[in-house]
Amino acid sequence: MQMNFNVGGAALNIELTHLVIAGWTGRDAVAITHHIEELAALGVAPPSDTPLYYRVSASLLTSAPHVEVVGGNSSGEVEPMIVQLGNRRFLGLGSDHTDRALEAHSVALSKQVCAKPCAAELWAWDEVANDLERISLESWIEEDGEWVLYQQGTLASIRPLAELIVGAGLDSLATDGCAAMMCGTFGAKGGVRPATRFRMRMIDTLLGREIAHEYTAITLPEVA
Template sequence: MNLYAIGYAGRNKDKTWEHIEELKKIGVPEPKSVPELYHLNPELLNYSDKIHIIGDETSGEVEIVLIADADGNIEVTVGSDHTDRGLETISIQKSKQICPKPLAEETIKFNDIEDEWDDLELFSYVKNDGEWVEYQSGNVSAIIPLEEIKTFLKENGVELKDATVFCGTVPLKDGFIFGDAFKCGLKSNKLNKTIEIEYEINKLKE
């Protein structure tokens, strides 16, 4: 099984480039392409209620996730592209490889929500100083269209078979927060269904 993450997947390309310019000011290198595809270690996938990380500047990020089996049947769920923000200034690829990627075990059949794709809702919260703070909230319409995702993957030699793909996120409410726990979810109003994950962020001693 292969694991991928699509970065810089905002549908509004002008805002995406504005964000890239902002990141460049704090030392994050410009991506080679927009969007950009990251091939990740599948062993990073994490289904537990806690992760262990190194460093003080890591944060979660809610993502809509496609899971394709060997026959090409696709399920949809929610995950967190937990990333080392400090390491991002050196290498985005390495920053994504250093942290576990929490993923919900519950899924929705792709065919059941394909016509609702843009209206699916993503949200996340960070626990900071013992309080849950709203971190992200928005519709999947903020991410590049589904057909563009499929085309992008194909152009990069990725077939949606035996693969898990983190497809993108929605904007942060107010900048990065490096908290002690993270929770996020994906909501389908059509199915009246919400899939959520929550996990503790445990910092290893250095």
């Protein structure tokens, strides 16, 4: 899957060969329980272990402003994203857009059926690796014509990204190409719910910069 990113003003063109969605990555056991309960309210069974690493098609990753979904039961989740190209590593911003109705049947299948939107900008890993927990992420959804804050948190509430890299075997996956991983999310304010418009950003307060992305999910008819 050909992807075009920007790193510090320079183009980075990659052929993505592997995509991993890390789930249940909260560092706080109470927060994990809260997220499990959020999804249980939608009929989603609890995970067999935490964290879990779901492999999905690399072709799902996209920086397009529009994605297509079947039915009206999907929504995004803001997540830090790691891109690994050989021994070069980058931090980016993504959304684990998920079909909530299918999630109640199979989390693994729900991860596979929706595109995974991401911002086209990346930060070099060595610029952030020593102080990752300062990085914050936020998301908004559009409800009744208004943007509503949906998620908010810092990387301090997610398991150390170095731990997730090892758990997913990202270095090994990147030996034959380029691998990317979305690294988990935060609880939703007001509960997980469908939304067709999603806005997200990642903020580095120390260096005074941010990455942002917005997309719309176009609903295709659900034909039985």
